[in-house]
Amino acid sequence: MTTATIPGLHYLQLTELSELLRSRAVSPVEVTRAQLDRIAALDGKLASYVTVMADQALADAERAGSEIAAGQYRGALHGVPVAIKDLFWTKDAPTAAGMAVYRDYRPSQDATAVARLRDAGTIILGKLQMTEGAYSDHHPSITPPVNPWRADYWTGISSSGPGVATAAGLCYGSLASDTGGSIRWPCAATGLTGIKPTWGRVSRHGAFALAPSMDHVGPIARSAADATALLSIIAGPDPADPTSLPGPAPDLTAGGSSASGLRIGVDPRWNGEDVHPDVQAAISAAAETFRELGARVIELTAPDIRQAVADWTPLCAVEAAVAHAATYPARKDEYGPVLASLLQAGRAVTGPEYQEILLRRMTLRGQFAVLFETADLLLTPVQPYAPLSLAQVKTLGEQPDLILQLQRYTAPFDLTGSPTITLPGGFTGAGLPIGVQLIAPHLHEARLCSTAAAFQSVTAWHTRHPAD
Secondary structure (H helix, E strand, C coil), rough: CHHCCCCCCCCCCCCCCCCHHHHHCCCHHHHHHHHCCCCCCCCHHCCCCECCCCHHHCCCCCHHHHHHCCCCCCCCCCCEEEEEEECCCCCCCCCCCCCCCCCCCCCCCCCHHHHHHCCCCCCCEHHHCCCHCCCCCCCCCCCCCCCCCCCEECCCCHHHHHHHHCCCCCCCEEEEECCCCCCCHHHHCCCCEEEECCCCCCCCCCECCCCCCCCCEEEEEEEEHHHHHHHHHHHHCCCCCCCCCCCCCCCCCCCCCCCCCCEEEEEEHHHHHCCCCCHHHHHHHHHHHHHHHCCEEEEEEEECHHHHHHHHHHHHHHHHHHHCCCCCCCHHHHHHHHHHHHHHHHCCCCCCHHHHHHHHHHHHHHHHHHHHHHEEEEEEEEECCCCCCCHHHHHCCCHHHHHHHCCCCCCCHCCCCCEEEEEEEEEECCEEEEEEECCCCCCHHHHHHHHHHHHHHHHHHHHHCCCC
């Protein structure tokens, strides 16, 4: 069997490709060449890659093929081509984090998450485009990635490149990050599955910071099984990141594929009249699917998150101002206007204002901890809007209330550090994907993975792909 005889090779799930590689039905070199050819053919219009690391990828694929042939199989990611958000250090390619300031920065080592992928035998195809500094807009000098479903629709931010490349079949999964919604929005916009793990579950060493106390590292993939496989490799403690969680990472496959017996909480207000009907329908259908899988869907009253959403921006601004202190304002002219505005705002927040935000954040964490005593998971939209056109996104900056609405299901769970998984849950009448979100108590990624796998065992939303 060769790549030419496998229809839709580029859209196989990572776990499906893994079995073909393990059995030597195809070779890592064949698959990597096919991916590089596809990138060359399509990414000129999609603009998802910053750097394609073709020579290194082929050399690593040769090595992986030799190891697999010799019986030295390293596991599910051995020989699988993936790509990396340009937020993470790579010793063999520049890491710019979407910024002009760092366009020539070459780290001397890999980020811990990247190193763990390499140790698992994963093939790194290249670095993926993103918004400037992982905030909300691309630097003016950058061509933003293009949504492969429809070019006039939003890709989600800040992991725009990871969402586009994974959805378009230009990699089999990607390493991304989430500070306010940056894994979840791109997954919803491009029909993918993404995990934002518990804060600290994955090391942040070697990842450019936006707001360190809210920055989460996680995978974007085509299915829950794929995202689980990626997270299983990158999770775990890291001496280089003292904020990483101690102790061994959990066995994320221990729960198998089941939602039976779980209490899944839904707050009717979170899927109410101000939520687009297509999103309401996706949430209602997901709830019914979970019932059919043996879960008990219960109504509950979630904490009021309006203040938390309002607090996210000044908290992010303060932490970002500290993270950029070496280059802002000293190199202010090299920054785009949106990120520069955030950093300037962060420098203006007073100590008492910051302390009040921290105290409210502690309260929010406590409130959700109590809520999770009555529910095992929460089911929410990713955003209250149907997929956003680029024209609609341009208006958000002029209407702050709309931005707060966009963040209301994402930002609170960066503040709490709670793990989440985003799943394709339906499509609009225009054929654009809609995402749904499950949220778990701290440290319960395995529960998310098991429940999401059960959902995808009886639904097919995650198997649909954009046309080339």
